[in-house]
Amino acid sequence: MGYIEKSFNLPTDYCDEDIRKIIQRETGFGTFSFRIDHKSLDARKKSDIHWVIRVVISSPEIKSEIASKQTDLAIPLKIPILRKPAKAIVVGSGPAGFFAAYILQKGGCETIIIERGSEVDERACAVKKFEQSGIFNPSTNYAFGEGGAGTFSDGKLTSRSKHISAEKQFILSSYVEAGAPEEIMYMAHPHLGSDNLKVIVKGLRKKFLESGGKILFDTCLENIETAPVKNINGCENKVSVKGAFTSSGDYEADHLIMATGHSAFETFRMLMNKGVLFRTKNFAIGCRVEHPQRFINRAQWGKEVLAGVKAAEYRLTSRGDGRLPVYTFCMCPGGVVVPSTAYSNSNIVNGMSRYLRNGEFANAACVAGFSLDNLLKKEVEPLEALDWLENLENSFYTFSGGYKAPCCTIREFISSKAGKGIKTLSSSYSPGLKPAPLWEMLPSDISYAIQMGLGDFNRKIKGFDTGIIMGLESKTSSPIQVVREKGGCCTGFENLYMAGEGSGHSGGIVSSGADGIRVALSILTSS
Structure with missing residues (x-):
């Protein structure tokens, strides 16, 4: 049995039988099997939009001396086994927290996940109630709960x-085993959809519990117990964590991993009080733009429907002399804008899509990247950065009164001129819209950059300025970074x-999950 790779261009509405016929025509093989190794959409020419597909073909008719190496061997993730018993606490059940805990448990470390929010089904009920009634649950919402903020995303x-090939392979394989579509293993731009994610996180939870792990939902970390560590000369040069104080009781730990996500401001402040070192870093804020999905389809494809493709996407950037860079982020085709606040007195937005991306609207963050030091023209301490961002989020809540x-x-x-157009526009945002001079609600340098960027986007996608722009998008990344x-x-x-x-140090589902895996492997290797 030998293996070869072949690449083909196929129409967007192809079927597997089309691939089989092309392979047979080009190779002459009578007996063979194949699997898709990579798939991407080439939409550079609207008159010729097609899939580019690479397949791995196996056949007894391929001679061993001319066969390429077998390409379907996944890079294995080697998980060391602890040499002596140990206990670990992981705070947070998002991708970083879950995969750190799962690897530790598989490596023989008795591991507990502490999650301030509820399990995913209860969480879904809580966010639905919030959108319908405006009653906010501070522990279970779009930011906190099983699976982390990413559970409600695209x-x-x-x-x-x-350099995360093995970690990425482990993450994607784990998702498929938990119910994700197998196409995530080969799509150039794979996505799960918020509907699939609710199923997947339950599947992952089942695997973790079956491995002997424990999860404490609706449990808030209140503090950590620390003690100084003396070196051989009797000098105190490090601090050791002895355990965690939580709303469900106190727990001892040999290792404590904080994987809280970047909305847990009160946890960051607690850690700072315990002597954990942070530094400020560049990040981005802005708003979320929304258009009818059919408009984006026409702009990108030249037609409103393209058989075999769910919905059109875009990724836009804009740079200019003397201003901040502007870009779109977390574009959600066929998606909805959601109230993603983590606290009752703040007002921020985010976007999410279902797997089929078949909603009426498309939305994306439109943000400007910046240094807070440069923006405020002074050296900003990490605690000041949190306070600054929190005050901005609170100001949007105050303006809207909710x-x-x-x-x-x-x-x-x-x-920078208010009109009457907003009253005639519809939106996916269920809590409703409030007309506002948004350009006045953001820092002036950021508003100016976004104004210039939007003008640039309108030249790239004609009619882009007919959409709406809403809310505060402030969670593209963390404004601070732990020193580690x-x-x-x-x-x-x-x-x-x-x-x-x-x-x-990471952002997004895969890179965060990989970061959690690497931390866990470091613990297992050094213990």
């Missing part, structure tokens, strides 16, 4: 992180780790 599985999204048309935002050693251990600590988006 579920993108792309990553710009390098969770309606301050909103205007993109055209109004660009021109190789392996994820917090500097100055012996056994306290931070992983995922809350650490400021």
Whole structure:
């Protein structure tokens, strides 16, 4: 049996039999099997949009001396086994927290996940109640609960992180085993969808519990117990974590991993009080833009429907001399805008899509990247950065008197002139919209950059300015970053780790999950 790779261009509405016929025609093989190794959409020419598909073909008719190497061997993730018993606590059940806990448990470490929010079905009920009634649950919402903030998203599985092949393979394989579509293993831009994610996180939970792990839902971390560690000379040079104080009781731990996500501001403040070192870093804020999905389809494809493709996407960037860079982020085709606040007195938005991406609207964050030091023209401490962002989020809540999204048309935002157009526009945002001079609600440098960027986007996608722009998008990444050693251990600590988006060292489902895996492997290797 030999193996070869072949690449083909196929129409968007192809079927597997079409692939089989092409293979037979081009190779002449009578007996063979194949699997798709990579699939991407080439939409550079609207008159010739097609899939580019690479397949791995196996056949007894391929001579061993001319056969290529077998390409379907996955890079294995080697999980060390602990040499002596140990206990670990992982705070947070998002991708970083779950995969850190799962690897530790598989490596023989008795592991507990502490999750402040509820399990996913109860969480879904809580967010539905919030959208319908405006009654906010501070523990279970779009930010907190099983699976982390990513549970209610488009579920993108792309990553710009390098050197995570084994970790990524483990994550994607785990998702497929938990119910994800197998196409995530080969799509160039795979996504799960919020509907699939609810099923997947339950499947992952089942695997973790079957491995002997324990999860405490509706349990808030209140504090951590620490003690100084003396070196051989009797000098105190590090701090050791002894355990965690939670709303469900106190727990001892040999290792504590913080994987809280980047919305847990009160946890960051507690860690700062315990001596954990943070630094500020560049991040991005802005608003969310929304258009009818059929408009985006026409702009990208030249038609409203393209057989075999769910919905059109876009990724836009804009740079100009003397202003901040602007870009779209977390584009949700056929999706909805949601109230993603983590606290009752703040008002922020995010986007999510179902797997089929078949909703009426398309939305995306439109943000400007910046340094808070440069914006405020002074050196900003990490605690100040949290306070600054929290105050901005609170100001949007104060303006709206609740969770309606301050909103205007993109055209109004660009021109800094309020009009009457917003009253005639519909939106996917269920809490409702409130007309607002959004350009005045953001820091002036950020507003100016976004105005220029939106004008640039309108030249790239004609009619882009006919959409609406709403709310505050402030969770693209964390404004602070923990100072940590190789392996994820917090500097100055012996056994306290931070992983995922809350650490400021990763972002997105795959890179956060990979970060959690690497922290867990570091613990297993060094213990």
